[in-house]
Amino acid sequence: MNSAAPRSGEGTIAKALEVLDLVAQLERPVRFSELLALSPHPKATLYRLVQTLTSLGMLRYDAERQTYAPGLRLVRLAHAAWRQSSLAPIARPFVDALSAQVGETVHLAQMDGGQVLYVDKRNAAEPLEMFSQAGKVGPGYCTGVGKAMLAFMAEDALDTALSQQAWFAHTDHTHTSRESLCAELAEIRSEGVAYDREEHEPGIICVAAPILSDAGRSIGALSVTTSTARKSLADLSQLAPHLQSTARDIAGAAANWQFPSQ
Amino acid sequence: MNSAAPRSGEGTIAKALEVLDLVAQLERPVRFSELLALSPHPKATLYRLVQTLTSLGMLRYDAERQTYAPGLRLVRLAHAAWRQSSLAPIARPFVDALSAQVGETVHLAQMDGGQVLYVDKRNAAEPLEMFSQAGKVGPGYCTGVGKAMLAFMAEDALDTALSQQAWFAHTDHTHTSRESLCAELAEIRSEGVAYDREEHEPGIICVAAPILSDAGRSIGALSVTTSTARKSLADLSQLAPHLQSTARDIAGAAANWQFPSQ
DNA sequence: AAACCGGTTTCACTATGTGGAACTTCCACA
DNA sequence: TGTGGAAGTTCCACATAGTGAAACCGGTTT
Structure with missing residues (x-):
């Protein structure tokens, strides 16, 4: 589904959103490596994106299980x-x-x-x-x-x-x-x-x-x-x-x- | 409320989110100039941010009234x-x-x-x-x-x-x-x-x-x-x-x- | 103990986003 | 109809901000 959509090769923001979409799409907490496999970005780049999104509350990181899920900040914006x-x-x-x-x-x-x-x-x-x-x-x-x-x-x-x-x-x-x-x-x-x-x-x-x-x-x-x-x-x-x-x-x-x- | 929160001076993504938050906070469609007045960014920068967000569906632009509002894509993510x-x-x-x-x-x-x-x-x-x-x-x-x-x-x-x-x-x-x-x-x-x-x-x-x-x-x-x-x-x-x-x-x-x- | 595998950090490089300034509409008021 | 101003849009030289290959870490498996 993501490979079928060669989204506009836009900037950083677009990439960040692609990651968010990806996490949302999977409908369950995901590990970093899963994301890596599904995303076109190199490890380090993805890592930074995910970190940034997490620190901004758009993703939530479960330290115990080492998984990411969409963050509550989204719910707030969506309202x-x-x-x-x-x-x-x-x-x-x-x-x-x-x-x-x-x-x-x-x-x-x-x-x-x-x-x-x-x-x-x-x-x-x-x-x-x-x-x-x-x-x-x-x-x-x-x-x-x-x-x-x-x-x-x-x-x-x-x-x-x-x-x-x-x-x-x-x-x-x-x-x-x-x-x-x-x-x-x-x-x-x-x-x-x-x-x-x-x-x-x-x-x-x-x-x-x-x-x-x-x-x-x-x-x-x-x-x-x-x-x-x-x-x-x-x-x-x-x-x-x-x-x-x-x-x-x-x-x-x-x-x-x-x-x-x- | 935004001036009181000197958010982490992070990257582009953070800026984009600040803009989103701003639009969401105002709880009504806003003109570009209103955003400009409320945001710390120079005109050109804000303009680009808003454009990007709009093209990504995070903001919705009403051409007739020249206003921006949070976009439906957020609702989807929030779900x-x-x-x-x-x-x-x-x-x-x-x-x-x-x-x-x-x-x-x-x-x-x-x-x-x-x-x-x-x-x-x-x-x-x-x-x-x-x-x-x-x-x-x-x-x-x-x-x-x-x-x-x-x-x-x-x-x-x-x-x-x-x-x-x-x-x-x-x-x-x-x-x-x-x-x-x-x-x-x-x-x-x-x-x-x-x-x-x-x-x-x-x-x-x-x-x-x-x-x-x-x-x-x-x-x-x-x-x-x-x-x-x-x-x-x-x-x-x-x-x-x-x-x-x-x-x-x-x-x-x-x-x-x-x-x-x- | 050596190979492995997720996850994290480093760093030189340059693509990307920046923002001052100029330009273009579009009004409002004269 | 003309003029001033404010709102929105485009330009472009510049350097900040993001990039990604590669090295590193700390478990777990063989």
């Missing part, structure tokens, strides 16, 4: 980011209302680096614990929210986003090529809603509606997720109008504020 | 940090149980840079949502959780933490000097619990218990907060044993995992 750059605070009342009405899991997501970043979530009454919480990321090409957002992105942004997809076949229904996905994106554009037909996880389906800027670009997406055991795609399509109107409400509220359109 | 470096995931079931039993707001916090970082919260009625409350920071010297943690910190860590306090008199009851606080810390050490006697906000009181490592150092704290309108300090003290046992349970669970003691 500010979440409040200012995510739709969550603005969308909150609308998401609450929708969630209460449909009684299924509701997700609010935005695009970040070609991936779907969940910025808020309301669990159904009975929380079937899938992966996902605020801050969690998911793939763009095989989730409802992902496809809804991709469908309404500007030409160039879409292009770079598509180039960042993994095209991994999570299930039999997963799109595994740009072409096959693009065909569906056209449909989504005309319909105004996207469906996840068990493309990411077997047994899990969802309807998603994009949240659009005045210019018609996606600034986020909203979805209702359920399992095939409980509802069918047809059931979900009943919810589409409701979902869309909520999405419009959120867009309206966001317009008076600030919006990072894609 | 990993929260899961790996905070007590929240481990403590969750215990916090849930406590919250259900006492029916008041419960906070789980850790120390970060001399300040209290809330990593989880259960509201009396509402359910949790991640970064809205989790990720918030508060002062160490005048909150229940802050005092509980300070009381059980290692000598040197305590020293640096104390030097980072603002000693601002939020209310009549706020400690405004190291000496006066230290006196109370000794009491807290012997009692095992800390009280916030309207030291941070008038009308708000709480009991807090430290979460201790095997070595007896604080790795976090747990509190039950309420208002003087609903309960008295005496009422809260009834909850102390309950709170402490929950704290011990969390400590036990954390021991099998990883712990960043202070």
Whole structure:
């Protein structure tokens, strides 16, 4: 995943962030040597980067186990980011209302680096614990929210986003090529809603509606997720109008504020 | 607040983070010139830093309003940090149980840079949502959780933490000097619990218990907060044993995992 | 005791980031 | 329409700050 992204050969800061990303990606405390193996930097350089990040609180070093993990300082910074750059605070009342009405899991997501970043979530009454919480990321090409957002992105942004997809076949229904996905994106554009037909996880389906800027670009997406055991795609399509109107409400509220359109 | 902290004169990465902190601290989109006024760097330098951070997704630039805000990439990183470096995931079931039993707001916090970082919260009625409350920071010297943690910190860590306090008199009851606080810390050490006697906000009181490592150092704290309108300090003290046992349970669970003691 | 393997330190080298100053918009006010 | 000023952007000679090969350390294994 890192070798596939020949990031801009920028400066020290970029390198530092790559390291942070790496540590975050691994999702567990890592030893120095593991990082070394995964990073393109020579030992001494990596060592210094890690030291610096640790002393700045961006990484946390567990002396006993000799491992590094992302540091709490990030949580602090993220709080500010979440409040200012995510739709969550603005969308909150609308998401609450929708969630209460449909009684299924509701997700609010935005695009970040070609991936779907969940910025808020309301669990159904009975929380079937899938992966996902605020801050969690998911793939763009095989989730409802992902496809809804991709469908309404500007030409160039879409292009770079598509180039960042993994095209991994999570299930039999997963799109595994740009072409096959693009065909569906056209449909989504005309319909105004996207469906996840068990493309990411077997047994899990969802309807998603994009949240659009005045210019018609996606600034986020909203979805209702359920399992095939409980509802069918047809059931979900009943919810589409409701979902869309909520999405419009959120867009309206966001317009008076600030919006990072894609 | 920044002038008071002549951070380690470290490298570029430190500078970049200072800028991020600055933007985050201001809690609203800021113009370049505002940052310039608040930062010690010359125009060109700051400009480059901001550009780099923006291109890396750590800052978000709103072209229309010409303002900068923390970027979503932080949220993504923070998710990993929260899961790996905070007590929240481990403590969750215990916090849930406590919250259900006492029916008041419960906070789980850790120390970060001399300040209290809330990593989880259960509201009396509402359910949790991640970064809205989790990720918030508060002062160490005048909150229940802050005092509980300070009381059980290692000598040197305590020293640096104390030097980072603002000693601002939020209310009549706020400690405004190291000496006066230290006196109370000794009491807290012997009692095992800390009280916030309207030291941070008038009308708000709480009991807090430290979460201790095997070595007896604080790795976090747990509190039950309420208002003087609903309960008295005496009422809260009834909850102390309950709170402490929950704290011990969390400590036990954390021991099998990883712990960043202070 | 010798080889090995993570982790840490050294140091000469130069790529990288620095910042004073000049330039370019874009307003506000005359 | 012109002029002054403030905000944002670019330039470029300079040296600081980061680089990385190699040596070093202190365990553990053979």
